[in-house]
Amino acid sequence: MAKEIVKTLCRMCDNRCGMHVFLEEGKVTGVEGNPDHPWNWGRLCSKGKAAPDIINAPDRILKPLKKTPQGWQEIGLEQALDEIADKIRQIQAQYGKRAMSAWKGEALGFNQEEEMVRRFCHAIGTPNYFSNDSQCFVCRYMAYRFLYGTGAYPFPDYANAKCIVIWGANPPAAHPFMTRMVMEGKQNGARIVAVDPRLSMIARQAHDFIPILPGTDGALALGLIKILTEKGWYDHDFVEKHAYGFEELQSYAARFDLDYVEEETGVSREAIEKLALLLYKSSPHVSIYIGNGTEHHVNGVNNSRAIASLIGLLGALDRKGGSRVLEGAGVRDMTLYEEIPLSHLDPIGADKFPVLYDQRHECHTMTAMDAILSGDPYPLRGMILTGANPASTNPNVAKVKKALASLDLFVVRELFMTETAELAHYILPSATFMERTEVFCHAPIHLLNLTPKVFSLPEVQDGYDFWHDLAHRLGAGEYFPWKDAEELNAWLLEPTGYTVEDLRAHPEGIVYQPHRYEKWKEAPLATPTGKVEFFSTYLKDFGMKGLPEYVSPSYKADPEHPFVLTTGARKLLFVHSRYHNIPRFHEACPEADLEMHPDDAAELAIADGERVSIESKIGAVEMKVRIVAENEIIRGCVHGIHSFIRDNVNEITIDSENDPISGFPLLKSIAVKIRKIKGEGSTPHQPD
Amino acid sequence: MKIITINPDICVGCGNCEYACANEQKGNFDIKNSWIRVNFYPADRVCIPWNCAQCEDAWCMRVCPAGAISRDPKTGAVLIDEGLCAGCKMCMLACPYGSIHFDLEAAVSRKCDLCGGDPQCVRACLSGALQFVEVDRAYEFRRRQFDNVLRAMPGIAKQDGEER
Ligand code: SF4
Ligand code: SF4
Numbered sequence: 001m002a003k004e005i006v007k008t009l010c011r012m013c014d015n016r017c018g019m020h021v022f023l024e025e026g027k028v029t030g031v032e033g034n035p036d037h038p039w040n041w042g043r044l045c046s047k048g049k050a051a052p053d054i055i056n057a058p059d060r061i062l063k064p065l066k067k068t069p070q071g072w073q074e075i076g077l078e079q080a081l082d083e084i085a086d087k088i089r090q091i092q093a094q095y096g097k098r099a100m101s102a103w104k105g106e107a108l109g110f111n112q113e114e115e116m117v118r119r120f121c122h123a124i125g126t127p128n129y130f131s132n133d134s135q136c137f138v139c140r141y142m143a144y145r146f147l148y149g150t151g152a153y154p155f156p157d158y159a160n161a162k163c164i165v166i167w168g169a170n171p172p173a174a175h176p177f178m179t180r181m182v183m184e185g186k187q188n189g190a191r192i193v194a195v196d197p198r199l200s201m202i203a204r205q206a207h208d209f210i211p212i213l214p215g216t217d218g219a220l221a222l223g224l225i226k227i228l229t230e231k232g233w234y235d236h237d238f239v240e241k242h243a244y245g246f247e248e249l250q251s252y253a254a255r256f257d258l259d260y261v262e263e264e265t266g267v268s269r270e271a272i273e274k275l276a277l278l279l280y281k282s283s284p285h286v287s288i289y290i291g292n293g294t295e296h297h298v299n300g301v302n303n304s305r306a307i308a309s310l311i312g313l314l315g316a317l318d319r320k321g322g323s324r325v326l327e328g329a330g331v332r333d334m335t336l337y338e339e340i341p342l343s344h345l346d347p348i349g350a351d352k353f354p355v356l357y358d359q360r361h362e363c364h365t366m367t368a369m370d371a372i373l374s375g376d377p378y379p380l381r382g383m384i385l386t387g388a389n390p391a392s393t394n395p396n397v398a399k400v401k402k403a404l405a406s407l408d409l410f411v412v413r414e415l416f417m418t419e420t421a422e423l424a425h426y427i428l429p430s431a432t433f434m435e436r437t438e439v440f441c442h443a444p445i446h447l448l449n450l451t452p453k454v455f456s457l458p459e460v461q462d463g464y465d466f467w468h469d470l471a472h473r474l475g476a477g478e479y480f481p482w483k484d485a486e487e488l489n490a491w492l493l494e495p496t497g498y499t500v501e502d503l504r505a506h507p508e509g510i511v512y513q514p515h516r517y518e519k520w521k522e523a524p525l526a527t528p529t530g531k532v533e534f535f536s537t538y539l540k541d542f543g544m545k546g547l548p549e550y551v552s553p554s555y556k557a558d559p560e561h562p563f564v565l566t567t568g569a570r571k572l573l574f575v576h577s578r579y580h581n582i583p584r585f586h587e588a589c590p591e592a593d594l595e596m597h598p599d600d601a602a603e604l605a606i607a608d609g610e611r612v613s614i615e616s617k618i619g620a621v622e623m624k625v626r627i628v629a630e631n632e633i634i635r636g637c638v639h640g641i642h643s644f645i646r647d648n649v650n651e652i653t654i655d656s657e658n659d660p661i662s663g664f665p666l667l668k669s670i671a672v673k674i675r676k677i678k679g680e681g682s683t684p685h686q687p688d
Numbered sequence: 689m690k691i692i693t694i695n696p697d698i699c700v701g702c703g704n705c706e707y708a709c710a711n712e713q714k715g716n717f718d719i720k721n722s723w724i725r726v727n728f729y730p731a732d733r734v735c736i737p738w739n740c741a742q743c744e745d746a747w748c749m750r751v752c753p754a755g756a757i758s759r760d761p762k763t764g765a766v767l768i769d770e771g772l773c774a775g776c777k778m779c780m781l782a783c784p785y786g787s788i789h790f791d792l793e794a795a796v797s798r799k800c801d802l803c804g805g806d807p808q809c810v811r812a813c814l815s816g817a818l819q820f821v822e823v824d825r826a827y828e829f830r831r832r833q834f835d836n837v838l839r840a841m842p843g844i845a846k847q848d849g850e851e852r
Contacts, residue, residue: 033811043811046707046717172702172814179814183698187829189836201700204733205815572702573717588707588717629730 007034007507008451009440011433012047012054013575014110015039015177016440018508019048021454028055028434028454037508039442045176046573053582055432060415062460065427072427077459080426085473087409087425088124088382095379097125098345100409101368104131105388107578108413108430112438112492113463115334117386118361120467122335123476127342127350127363128380132388134349134356134365135395139295139662142359143304146536147312149526154311154323155444156287158185161321163282165193167307168217169291170200173570178289181444185287191278195220196293197566198595198639199632210275211634214566215553215669216265217294218303221310222550223261224276225253228313233280235315242520243312244527245535245546252547264552266634283314285321292568296667297553300659305536305548312532318518325519329441329448329512332492336479337361346377353663355542364663365394366655369403382409384470386463387430391419392577392643395653395665396618413466416581429460436462437485439492439503446513448496450489450503464488544661553669554657561671563600565614567642567649568667577643592644594623597635601627606676613675614640616652622677623647638674689764692807692818693826694737697833699817701728701735708812712803723789723800724809737817739809740787740800742766748779748788748799765802773797 004023009016010031018037022030031051035042054060064080065072075083091099104117114131121129144150158164158181171178182202186192194203195210195217203209212220228234229250239246258269279286288311294304316322343350343357348371349364350357356364371380383404394400397419404410404423412424421427434454441448453462461469468480482488490500498510524530528537540546555564570576573585580586594614596606606612608627613620623640624647633639640649657666709722719725724739746766749757756772757779759765768779768788773796780788780797791798800807810820821828838844 043813045812045814046704046711049708049711049812050717172700176702176704176814179700179702180816183700183815183817186698187833187836189833189840199730199733201702204728204735205698205700206733209733572704572707584711584716588719631733632730 003029006452006454008434008454009449010044010048010051011109012051012579013176014106015175016442016449017044017048017177019044019051021434023454026455028052034508038445038447040177043177047575047579050579050582050585051434053584054415054579055434057416057581059417059581061417061421061427061429062457063429064459067425077428077461080428081469081473084384084409084411084426085470088474091382091408092125095381098128099379100124100126100382101128101130101348101363101380101384103365103383103385103388103390104129105386106132106575107389107415108387109433109436109438109463111440113386116463116467118335119479120471120476122337122340122342123471123479124474125340125342127345127347127361128368129361130363130365130368132393133360133362135296135664135667136292138356138360138362139300139659139664140290140292140304142301142355142662143290143308145359146305146527146538147308147533148317148325150325151328152326152443154317154325156181156289157321157324158182158190158287159188160285161185161190161282161287162285163193163278163287164190165195165279165286165288166202166206167195167288167290168293169289170196170202170569172201173572174291190287191282193275193278197634197637198569199629200569208271208275208278209631210267210271211631213264213266213634214564214637215297215299215303215555215666218299218306218548218550219256219261219264219552220267220272221303221306222253222256222548223258223265223272224279225249225306225309225313226256226258227273227276228280228310229253231280233276233283234313235284238315238317239313242525243532243534244529244537245533248547249309249534252549256550279310279314284316284319286310286314286316287322288316293668295662295664296568297669298657298659298666299551299553300664301661302545302548302550306550309534309548312534317532318520320517324515324517326443327446327513327516328443329446330495331439331441331448332495334492335361348380349663351377353658353660355539355544355661356663358542365390366396366658366663366665369394369396369399369655372403372406373399381407383407384411384413385420386413389418389420389577389643391423392648392650394655395650395667396655397648397650398619399655418577428466429457430466431456431460431462435460436464437489439489442509446511446515447509448498448503448512449509450500452504539661553666555669555671558671561616561673562636563672563674564637565616565649565652565670565672566637566639566668567653567670569639569641571641574643580643580645586645591624592641592647592649593626594641595626595628595633595639597633597637598627598630599635600638601625604674604676606674611677613677614638614649614652614672615675616654616670616672618654619652621647621649621651623649638672689823690805690820691742691764691823691826692739692802692810692820694739695817695819695829696734696736698815699726699735699737700815701726702814704812704814705737705809705818708808712808713798723787723798737809737813738785738787740766741785742800742802747782747784751778751782753778760801763802763805766799767801768797768799770794770796
């Protein structure tokens with residue numbers, strides 16, 4: 001049988017590794033890493049390897065489905081789109097344009113998909129665009145942006161670093177191919193530091209592992225800043241010429257007495273002093289990567305800002321071995337924020353979290369659930385959701401389910417019948433990454449790629465065709481003038497100087513710009529003052545604290561709930577709620593678990609593998625305990641894995657307590673109590 | 689000839705190699721079907737991804753009474769012929785590294801066969817801890833590591849250049 005190889009990029013997660021797809025008679029029969037792709041040099045993680053399991057899954061939804069009193073009914077695509085368009089028109093006529101909304105998840109696409117959805121919302125007159133960015137990425141984005149005016153995070157120059165600090169991140173599970181970059185730095189002689197409440201996989205290879213109490217990262221960073229500024233261990237020249245607010249930061253940090261920091265963070269004074277010295281001695285070749293671990297706390301943005309301030313202080317910004325400021329390829333922006341501004345229509349959540357909206361045009365998903373249920377501040381009656389599963393991945397899933405089920409129109413584009421899709425009126429089959437073509441940039445290596453459509457299925461639309469067809473039915477066709485994704489790609493690429501043909505000829509991508517260091521020598525930064533803003537003039541103008549002031553997490557003051565629950569760490573085989581339906585993955589890792597310190601378990605007389613009840617102030621969930629080694633989790637802290645099919649910790653994560661700047665829920669700062677379940681014996685857990 | 693080298697300084701114990709091997713051998717992700725095994729020792733934070741060394745004078749091959757073990761002339765892998773294997777498990781005992789496993793379903797011993805020359809564990813290793821390299825380039829990373837120590841040493845590093 002003829003075996004054809006098509007080169008594309010994996011998108012089982014958003015790392016987008018170079019992939020060879022084997023096709024036999026139009027069917028995907030296998031995949032392997034593309035040895036010539038500079039991102040992954042021939043390697044694929046287990047998720048990537050199982051891509052055919054998803055593409056060819058027997059439970060894939062391949063026909064449009066409509067919910068009827070008799071259950072799901074297959075209908076034709078054109079009919080489905082007509083009915084959906086009719087309903088949208090009705091809702092918008094009755095309640096106003098803003099009563100419609102759309103939500104972009106990550107299960108289908110990412111950047112390109114996101115911009116299409118943003119475009120669609122504004123094209124039909126609603127500002128209500130939602131995504132997982134109400135609880136991911138944006139906190140750190142803002143922290144860096146306020147300080148350095150950057151669009152993407154400054155990315156560590158791992159290979160040339162003398163010291164690498166991985167703070168609240170676990171690349172092997174979350175950004176697999178960053179692991180190699182960190183380890184390359186290690187082999188080149190960098191000292192690796194990991195700061196985390198858990199001994200993450202990356203922390204196993206750190207020279208210094210610094211366990212820290214959840215949410216206290218800002219106190220540690222400010223303690224470090226105190227030492228660095230007091231001893232004069234910072235880049236005087238850089239700070240003098242390129243920074244704003246240094247004195248204010250220095251005098252604020254001076255309050256962070258190391259005895260207090262030790263008490264607050266659980267990190268010993270010696271460890272803090274040792275880290276400060278290491279940072280100083282390694283500067284400016286210090287690479288700091290901040291992960292999602294610092295985001296989900298009441299002080300997430302300011303904690304992340306305090307950590308990110310170290311980059312400027314040490315003169316590591318855009319320096320060799322420091323944090324590189326990335327340059328984009330100049331791919332066109334699809335959003336309509338200039339052409340059709342809609343902020344006057346009270347985007348959902350923009351009053352409560354004005355910075356989130358102002359910075360990102362991002363509406364707040366948790367506020368949306370309240371708005372749907374209460375009709376306050378106005379009726380939000382319809383939603384089109386694409387590749388997201390908030391009924392599993394948002395906090396307080398019971399409320400999410402209730403809210404989404406009460407919509408007048410709920411349309412879900414999906415590959416599978418998810419917890420969220422079950423609540424829909426219509427489910428539309430959707431293209432996987434192999435069934436569409438899109439532009440993708442590996443920003444850290446300045447590599448521009450175009451993925452080909454490997455194959456296609458009837459009635460299974462890619463994102464562009466869907467938004468195009470719906471916009472045209474709703475009289476907003478002028479905003480979707482391109483015939484198909486191919487034409488769109490050509491338009492998107494125009495300003496880059498590369499064409500679709502150029503990129504097709506280079507399936508391993510094109511480096512659009514060699515890296516340049518110290519660009520701040522040539523042009524001011526994109527902050528309001530043009531300088532590094534240790535004191536954020538932007539936040540000050542918003543009536544918020546200009547300095548990254550510290551606020552202690554509230555779980556510390558809750559004697560009723562003596563444990564702090566963190567959530568969100570990942571297992572290797574899954575991306576949040578995704579891939580639990582791959583039978584061979586489910587069999588390999590069938591059960592959710594709650595990681596617990598052996599001394600905590602002993603105190604509560606809990607055995608490894610025993611099911612316990614975990615209670616937060618909004619409810620209780622049962623999970624199976626995994627007792628880990630003494631140094632694998634900090635005492636008093638438990639970690640509950642999220643979004644498994646059973647025992648989902650998001651039943652007790654809280655939606656209504658948020659970081660006031662980002663609006664993020666406190667997914668890693670939840671006060672809980674843990675109860676033995678009567679008569680519950682233990683069964684040993686499966687290996688990870 | 690190529691061999692698999694391991695680097696315990698950068699292995700993060702993620703287990704992708706074990707999954708990849710199980711997938712190659714049995715089409716699933718049950719790591720009991722993996723011939724490579726990763727041991728993680730939390731107290732000293734050590735990860736060891738250990739696999740058959742394809743010994744030149746292999747204990748397993750010498751001990752096998754059925755003569756079921758031979759060398760693949762193409763890859764140098766030590767192979768067990770499942771048609772000849774009697775399931776006596778002597779090779780498991782003889783191997784000083786515990787690199788031979790028993791397949792209960794087929795009732796024969798199993799071991800790494802280098803996937804015929806493209807070992808899948810290496811193709812899955814995120815950190816780069818596993819490499820499949822020509823023997824004369826093996827453990828180059830150790831030499832590089834040592835060079836880095838020397839290069840940073842005062843008196844060796846040049847005064848004006850980048851030290852590294
Ligand atoms: S890390 Fe894994 S899932 Fe993510 S793109 Fe690469 S191979 Fe695919
Ligand atoms: S895949 Fe590589 S890093 Fe992961 S456990 Fe195996 S050898 Fe170690």
